[in-house]
Amino acid sequence: MPIWTTAAAVLTLSVSLGLAWTSVPGRKLTGAAIGGEPDSPNPSTPFRIGTNLDGVAYWSSALPFVDLMKSSGDWFVQAPYRWNTEEKVALDESGWPITIPRGRDGASRNIGLVVLREAGGADTPHTRYVVGYDGSGRLKGMDSQGMRTLKGSKPRQLIVETDAEGWVQLMITQTDPHGRGDFLRNIRVIREDLFPEYERGSVFNPAFVERIAPFRTIRFMDWMVTNSLFRADGSRAKWSSGQGWNANAAGELGWSSRPLPGDARWTSGVPVEIMVQLLNTTKADGWFNMPVNATDDYVRNFAKYVREHLDPKLNIHVELSNEVWNWAFPQAHYAKYRAESEDGKDANWMEWYGKRSAQVGEIWNAVFREPARGQGPPGRVRIVYSTQFAYKGLEKLGLETPRWLDKNGQHRRGADFFDEYAVTGYYGAGLSDDKQVAAVLQWQRDPDGGFQRALLALRKSIEQNNAPLYEYHAKRAREYGLELVTYESGFGERTPPSQHQNEDYTNFLIALQRRPEIYNLELANAEAFRRAGGSLFMNFGIIGKPSKWGSWSALEHINQKDSPRYRALISLTTKYNQDQKTRH
Template sequence: MYKKFIITLLLCVTSSVTTVSAANKTASIGINTNEAMDLGTSIPFVDLFKLSLPFEEARPWLTKGKITYDANGWPKALNNGIAGTRFASHIPVKALPTGDYTVLYDGEGVLQYGVSAKLVSRSKGKDIIRLVPTKKGDISATISIVKSNPSNYLRNIKILMPGGVCHRNVFKRVNNANECGGKQYLSFAKYHKELTFNPDYLTFMKDFKVLRFMNMSGITRNLMSSWNERAKPEDATWAGVEGVRGVPLEIMVELANVLKSDAWFTLPHKADNYFIHKYAQYVHENLKPGLKAYVEYTNEAWNGIFPQAHYMKDKGQAMRLDPNRDYAGYKYYSKRSVEIFKIWEKIYGSTDRLVRVMGGMTGNLRLTKMMLNHQEAYLHTDALAIAPYFYASQPDTKRLRSVDAVFKILEDPNNPYSIKNVLSSVKNQAELAERYGVDLVAYEGGQHLVAYKTHTMTEGPNPYLIEANRDPRMAQLYFQFLRGWKQAGGKLFIAFSAPRQHSWFGSWGIKEYITQPAHEAPKYRALMHFSKLNRCWWKGCSNYGPIVRHGKPIQVAAQ
């Protein structure tokens, strides 16, 4: 009887999404997801523990002693030590629902809470806590295992949001059954296995056509190569340092299915063929048939700040693809991309629901030609993806001393990275893409105001850069930029990124936290307004239509 009810529940969840998220079918804007982190303000999951640091990363502040762990990262023996972690770090109060959070766990032991987390009550396998703002007015919270029975160790901790949802509406959190108007109330404490995602997160994400999972999958500086190294649903946490963290493929596919959004998967640079095969197989079997899968081999293979760029060069040189080390790397990226595309094509049995993506660089036409020409890779490619960002050079950025000056330089024709000049590069790339019979899309894009080598919010021009991102004029620039993108020949635009706090290393989030009102978020406002006025304009852009293949030239001369 219980299993029958759960199946019915899941069917109803699916049917409710169809109505709520219909707008993304013809949207022209996508969104980059964010990493799972304790300081992340997207708050994607009902279970906050999935955003916590791995216990060993919290050493020596919270984890002490010689702890031993099981295969999923749970401390199976404290050995007179303490295993602690942080599951929220400087989160704006408004980003999290108020009320009592339910902590569930298996095994025998004692949990201790710190900073904002205050114990309300305790029973077997269950604690109730409350998150109280710090003196700074934000939420930072820790949890520690201070006692654990080695023969039945404390594990499977869940920190579940207060409230739940009403039957057939996963997009709105309610506090209790009284708010459901006679419909069934599904509390997170009871139905957390079926209700993975924070309703506020789903409400934000539902308007985007494509979800790019590069950040969420945790591939940045990640050296995993084999399938058994991947993130798994049963892992204690999906967070951690760069190169370690990662949300499981199962969860990403589930999110795309719930939202009925196309899914953009970015594969690790060292992934072997078995990894690629299993990944493609899972997507093919589990992503809803009406949804497209974008397939991209690694992220920014040309960018020397990432290990994948050096990996490409090493492999390209070893294969003697070009005497020039950089060019050898570009050609290896092209070669390996096509190999990956072919694995996906074999699993899918066709290319009808696949978008095969090559990642280029906005201002580098030579790179585009080299990637698409190498062994006629353009014949196996559907989209050239670039990252059109507008900003100022570092010398100019350091000289900024007002918000007005920020906006002036972003529109200065003498600034090579001004909106006008970046759009000129976009036009060049669009014309080149058309010659090769591929679409031009943006895998990232927007403002890129960063003062490198600063380390605080108040240092140098940072106050002006941050304030510019909050200024209504930023909405005007974004709309102008997106309109220019369309006019220059660009198609799908994947914004960077889902909500995250502004900081000295960039103001990347189109909101600063998941529940921030639209009137406080100019970038978000502009993106939504543009998408509303400019429904997707390219052939075959409907979520449920087939991919429209462009005619490929018989031959494109290398230049």
């Protein structure tokens, strides 16, 4: 659950991940769990491995789509000697520029677009891309970036060849020259070697599908841009330093404002049609995060589409938003606003979250014609309730919902509508905290650069922090008859705020998660969760570039096929998921 936007968010991160580095009494893990292969699974306790997908952006190194236009950046206006004039670009309903603004200074203008940049090993130098488009006008690669622009083999097609940086950046220098509404649109940007895939109708990069295919469940939290709050018109609410998240102004998000396959880009949310297509391609269960302010109609129509188009052999996990307990995110502020609007100023936001999660669950169960948990045989839909890993007791109000009454004044308990109780499973030893900086800098003076002491600290964090917390939450889940799952897990360290300009500190943490010893730590963390009674272990990032903001992903770019972290996850999927696929 990386947070990129505010200083407050960064300070919240260590709490939200539950990465306490003080010793917590608990059962000691076996040597095999820390230093070797995991124990044999208990066949009576099904255990599965899944993964989240990294967010869609021009800097993403995952390159999930054949058409890179879908992950490109926002349009911006350029003038001579000015990269971005900050002038507004008028767009049609699908996000294509209607016209090029005329500057007040009388200077000529172009519209720029970053398609791929600063994406680590995904930026392949001297690579050719086929760019197709509809409409009238002129489109070319940005000359300032050393790109070559060549004529394509078909009308309204060109070839751009990247320079040594491997970046793809385009500019529109003319659009709709005759004023007939025939502006440039439906731009497609496809790597030349993948163009046959595009012509066959492929949406997904085959290499991306190959990397995620072993996982039993795919969570779409970042693909759905869940940690943003979208207004009723589909625009994104923004943080204000004076007001914070003005949640009460967001309104409710209706089905008509959802992302669509025909949108110019999917960076404000990947359409449900595309997510379902990926699940059908990989034969994985899906985990969808409903927007915190979605109307009942939005939830109902989303569920209907999934019911009608998802392979009936696949299951669905449904979660309201993501980490609604986390004040670094706007959904917590929205939940507080809704709780106080409905139940008064002393209402609790976590209780509202539990109630609304149950209501969302009721809608999904109704659409799939399945009973809530305990009221009949289990179906395909699993309703998820999540809480913070390190904050014992926070879970109670959302499970009990003491103020929630039906129309007859009878109490309704949120837990009666849930199937799964979810926490994070990050491991970390406080290396991300400013209080630990002096110790880490001292470690770096060791002959090995400090890695052995860091690895030992990570091992102890799994043994002394994660394992007992898994057991605590497993016990709470059993008390309510719920399955314990993680919604995110993995290596949880990132550069402390005070060291953001210290590249050596960042490089140390990046190198740490590349160490071969991390393989066994990944296994140990998952095994600690399984021994506590966990049933579904969800890795967080699968393909993403490491930085000072964190090394969240198991692979660093789409062209990387192996790493200690990825190898550990594949080992776990091989051991546990294959059996589940045969049972499914």
